Amino acid sequence: xxxxxxxxxxxxxxxxxxxxxxxxxxxxxxxxxxxxxxxxxxxxxxxxxxxxxxxxxxxxxxxxxxxxxxxxxxxxxxxxxxxxxxxxxx
Numbered sequence: 001x002x003x004x005x006x007x008x009x010x011x012x013x014x015x016x017x018x019x020x021x022x023x024x025x026x027x028x029x030x031x032x033x034x035x036x037x038x039x040x041x042x043x044x045x046x047x048x049x050x051x052x053x054x055x056x057x058x059x060x061x062x063x064x065x066x067x068x069x070x071x072x073x074x075x076x077x078x079x080x081x082x083x084x085x086x087x088x089x090x
Contacts (some may be wrong), residue, residue, distance in 0.1 A: 010037050 011034035015026045022029075047055075 008034065010034070 011030040014033045015030040018026055018029060
């Protein structure tokens with residue numbers, strides 16, 4: 001998940017947008033903004049960086065295995081005869 005400082009920074013940035021006359025409500029607004037941002041991000045379907053890195057490595061290995069298997073299949077398949085087009089059985 002995201003670092004708590006990110007939520008604090010966002011709520012403070014939003015608090016700075018308030019007009020000067022409502023400065024007594026600033027802390028309450030920042031607290032509510034922080035809570036709203038945390039709630040909105042919590043509802044998103046996100047993974048941790050560690051999970052992402054693990055899946056990236058799994059994908060890399062899977063792609064390599066696929067390349068290796070494709071190469072083996074090419075070696076096992078018979079070469080098409082020269083001059084004839086595939087599927088032309090007369």
